[in-house]
Amino acid sequence: MLPKEYSAENCSIARVMELIGERWTPLILRDAFFGIRRFADFADHLAIPRAVLTDRLRTLVQRGVLERRRYSEQPPRQEYVLTDLGVSLWPVLYQISQWGERHLNEGPPRRLFRHADCRTELDGYGFCPACAVLVPASGVEVDNGPGAADHDDRVSRAMVMPRPLLRPIQS
Amino acid sequence: MLPKEYSAENCSIARVMELIGERWTPLILRDAFFGIRRFADFADHLAIPRAVLTDRLRTLVQRGVLERRRYSEQPPRQEYVLTDLGVSLWPVLYQISQWGERHLNEGPPRRLFRHADCRTELDGYGFCPACAVLVPASGVEVDNGPGAADHDDRVSRAMVMPRPLLRPIQS
């Protein structure tokens, strides 16, 4: 999505799409939930042009979805971490991905989402049937499903193990 | 969003964004849920360039989200109606719009969603607290909320009354 101005609509869908609807942005956020934090890791994993990545990260920081955080002064290195606002987007992304799994994807699921406490698989709304609670991002565990494509880059290899959302990958 | 190829990702988010992530598409779908069906009504209500509207409608039809239906032979007139696949997108759009209402919008809500059977307001997940059911698109009633901006085009005037989703507007 582009010229980002959806003409101040009487509609929150338009406002949300201005915020996270641009091309690549949803995938950047997905990766952020999966624990990617560094410029080079986003770039490698998404195969996104670096200029675009720079721009998207900057915009997301500016809008309060990500926080840019120095983790080393010499050399200067920064990581991009979801803010609380960013984390609150989890149900939106989950809903999108579940719709895709149900309606677009033949074959076995590529990723499984479980309630970290009890390891029960979540339903399409992020609800844990065993515990009868709606699980927030911080309580979700991701795991590669049987249909996972195997990518062979450094970042993907760091993401094959079951792990909680938001935990930084070690690459 | 654009060149539509998200490089066959190991991820359903990418696939869904290919389908409905292009600029204007979510707003076209929103309007379709609100009962808009005709080319001219979409064009007037969204203020979208007509060439883009033509393209988006065609793409959505091609991908099975909308159906193009002749409602008059002389003169030839067609309407664009959500298919079952299109209707199944309701939770996705609802989730997006609710997130926007909660996090982007100061002031009173612009639109209210109720369970048509009991007229109870739905929660952020489209759940009716009174009946304890998840309400599908066909059971949802839309109403302008106190924060509704008043647009003054023909189509907006037809949309001020409470009405069920998917019922065609009469303009």
Place this chain on the structure above:
DNA sequence: CATGTTAGTTCAATGAATGAACCGACTGAC
């Protein structure tokens, strides 16, 4: 000293979105 990593910037080429103008087939009002 050479090589590699990180986090970028710059640039030319491509492709999409925009807005305005145009069009053919009709309708309804006078």
Place this chain on the structure above:
DNA sequence: GTCAGTCGGTTCATTCATTGAACTAACATG
């Protein structure tokens, strides 16, 4: 029967965003 208007588009020039490749600066490692 003529005139204005509607509907569902198409066409076109301009603007704007994305892409991919090349380049950079600052450091680290061996």
